[in-house]
Amino acid sequence: MRRWLAAVGAVGIAAVAPAADPADLARRLAAPVPAEREAATRALAALGPAALPALEAAAASPNPEVARRAAPLLARARLTADSANRLRVPPVRLSLHNTPLRDAVGKLRDVTGVEVQLAGVADVTRPVTCDTGAVPPWEAVAAFARAAGLREAIDAEVGIPAPPPQARNRSYYTPPPPLGPSDVPVRFVDGSAELPAVRAGAVRVTALPPSFPGGRIDGQRTLHLDVTPLPGVKWEGTTGVRLTRVVDDTGRAGARGHDAAPPPLPVFAFEPPAAGRVLIAPLPPVEIQPPATRPNPRVVAVPVRPGSADARVLTVVEGEVFGEVAAAGEELAALTDVATGRVGVGGGGRLVVRGVDTHPGGVRLTAELEAPSPWERLRRRQPDGPLWPDVATPVGAGYAVRATDAAGRELPAATRPTPRVSDDGVVKSVAWELSYPVMPARLVVVGPRVVPVAVPFRLSNLPLP
Numbered sequence: 254m255r256r257w258l259a260a261v262g263a264v265g266i267a268a269v270a271p272a273a274d275p276a277d278l279a280r281r282l283a284a285p286v287p288a289e290r291e292a293a294t295r296a297l298a299a300l301g302p303a304a305l306p307a308l309e310a311a312a313a314s315p316n317p318e319v320a321r322r323a324a325p326l327l328a329r330a331r332l333t334a335d336s337a338n339r340l341r342v343p344p345v346r347l348s349l350h351n352t353p354l355r356d357a358v359g360k361l362r363d364v365t366g367v368e369v370q371l372a373g374v375a376d377v378t379r380p381v382t383c384d385t386g387a388v389p390p391w392e393a394v395a396a397f398a399r400a401a402g403l404r405e406a407i408d409a410e411v412g413i414p415a416p417p418p419q420a421r422n423r424s425y426y427t428p429p430p431p432l433g434p435s436d437v438p439v440r441f442v443d444g445s446a447e448l449p450a451v452r453a454g455a456v457r458v459t460a461l462p463p464s465f466p467g468g469r470i471d472g473q474r475t476l477h478l479d480v481t482p483l484p485g486v487k488w489e490g491t492t493g494v495r496l497t498r499v500v501d502d503t504g505r506a507g508a509r510g511h512d513a514a515p516p517p518l519p520v521f522a523f524e525p526p527a528a529g530r531v532l533i534a535p536l537p538p539v540e541i542q543p544p545a546t547r548p549n550p551r552v553v554a555v556p557v558r559p560g561s562a563d564a565r566v567l568t569v570v571e572g573e574v575f576g577e578v579a580a581a582g583e584e585l586a587a588l589t590d591v592a593t594g595r596v597g598v599g600g601g602g603r604l605v606v607r608g609v610d611t612h613p614g615g616v617r618l619t620a621e622l623e624a625p626s627p628w629e630r631l632r633r634r635q636p637d638g639p640l641w642p643d644v645a646t647p648v649g650a651g652y653a654v655r656a657t658d659a660a661g662r663e664l665p666a667a668t669r670p671t672p673r674v675s676d677d678g679v680v681k682s683v684a685w686e687l688s689y690p691v692m693p694a695r696l697v698v699v700g701p702r703v704v705p706v707a708v709p710f711r712l713s714n715l716p717l718p
Contacts, residue, residue, distance in 0.1 A: 275307035302334035344387040365390040391452035404444035410546040468718025487579035498571040505560025601702035652700035656693035
């Protein structure tokens with residue numbers, strides 16, 4: 254009996270064990286045994302971009318089960334590969350030899366581009382010696398802090414500049430300008446504590462200490478992450494965090510907790526007495542003070558549920574931080590077989606051919622792009638308004654039409670007039686009237702758009718709040 258159970262266990266393990274070849278794993282997505290299909294799915298997800306060719310073939314498979322399972326894996330692998338390319342940064346080298354701390358901070362800023370400030374440091378003239386070799390910029394910042402005897406101070410709230418004198422003593426105030434994660438400087442204070450972090454790419458992910466405000470409220474445990482991009486990265490903000498693996502110090506697996514309900518909006522209501530008249534007397538003007546602080550845009554709250562109520566430390570936390578990056582020169586939409594009424598839909602908008610006029614000298618056509626308005630992003634970044642938002646970009650800036658012939662060669666336009674631009678706050682429309690010597694075979698519109706990115710992280714030994 255025991256030998257029979259051992260044999261059954263060995264067969265089950267062999268069925269679940271994945272193969273190393275991505276093509277073989279893709280074929281196993283159609284395996285008759287559910288455990289084998291799930292094992293192949295997990296193995297392909299772990300391979301990521303290395304499995305792209307196999308996943309592309311599987312997504313086009315005539316087997317609907319294989320295509321259904323391969324589609325989300327393919328999208329995730331493409332996102333991972335694209336994010337790695339966009340967030341890759343060249344290494345830097347920081348070399349300091351008995352450099353005064355005040356001057357060393359300036360050198361660090363020049364080498365990495367990171368805005369660094371000293372706050373409450375006792376001696377800014379003490380010498381600093383540090384030679385990092387070729388390392389990512391965030392690793393250079395961490396090495397500098399260790400060599401200088403500093404630690405980073407990260408606050409839950411950041412200050413807002415005071416309004417100018419002419420804007421005071423009023424019954425309203427204009428919302429402050431949007432504040433992004435790159436706008437919050439890195440502040441160093443005296444100390445030697447180093448926080449767990451992932452610093453390999455352009456976006457650093459740091460686990461904040463359990464004493465950070467809001468770590469434990471009504472029994473809910475929350476892990477706070479500091480997501481900080483390099484200044485050169487046009488990081489629009491963090492959109493979410495996915496936890497793929499959580500293990501606590503009892504050896505049990507945890508998971509992401511439930512997001513807390515947003516606080517209720519304040520409601521102001523005037524209720525007159527049940528009977529009688531109400532006398533409203535003139536009141537003196539009321540000065541409304543603008544807020545002095547706002548939540549730190551770098552800090553992201555991640556509710557976590559450990560595997561055991563007795564857990565005190567998360568030994569392993571793995572996952573991905575999802576965000577958006579503003580990119581220029583992206584392909585927004587394209588179409589072939591150019592004719593009146595043709596529509597091409599892409600990841601950044603909708604391209605429509607409004608008219609085609611053929612004449613002896615060539616062809617004149619009208620093309621229009623319909624894309625999401627940049628004002629939408631401004632509204633997301635400015636939650637307390639905006640009453641008078643800043644202009645996102647100059648009219649028509651960064652948009653262009655590229656045409657190619659049937660052989661794929663670029664077809665230059667005979668005329669390039671200024672496009673007509675309209676924006677209703679939801680949809681931005683850019684229209685061109687272009688002339689070509691022959692009819693283009695393909696039209697492509699390029700311009701700015703926001704692209705999603707994913708930043709993988711693995712953190713160890715995080716004390717629970």
